[in-house]
Amino acid sequence: MRSLRRFYYDLFSGFYDLIIRLHSRDREGLLRHFIAEETRLAKGDRALDLCTGTGSVAAGLTKAVGEPGLVVGLDFSMGMLGKAKELHRAYFCLIKEIEAIDEYQQRIDVTQDETLRTILKHNLDEEKEHASMLLEWVRRNDELFAKKMRVYLYPEEPELSDPYSTF
């Protein structure tokens, strides 16, 4: 692959998802969902997504193959792959923060020591802050997630959640 083309796609990766969404007039991200469904993958299947870009289709494929399955995304652009990796890191850390919230809450519910309960409650609040910070990052970097948040979390404030209004 010529380095100029690679450079172009590395640069393009920062707003690739937005351009695709606008170009296809697919505000809901339904096209990528459709593509994932048309593969007819089943639980436990394996898939190779060539030229995966930012990995948005591959992310849909992972839902189809489930935990025992495997999806591998390849791309010649390190910019595209970097964007996909950052989203994965954020999702993974968000899972860990939510698990921590649940674990702290379970220990708060059963501890007999008031001092320990106070410490655990403090830690629980911190984990909620961490999860919220990650969710905000995801909102700014995953257009479909931002759209769903706008619909389900802030339906009374549709102007609030335009993820590109603050960039």
Ligand SMILES: [Fe+2]
């Ligand atoms: Fe945390």
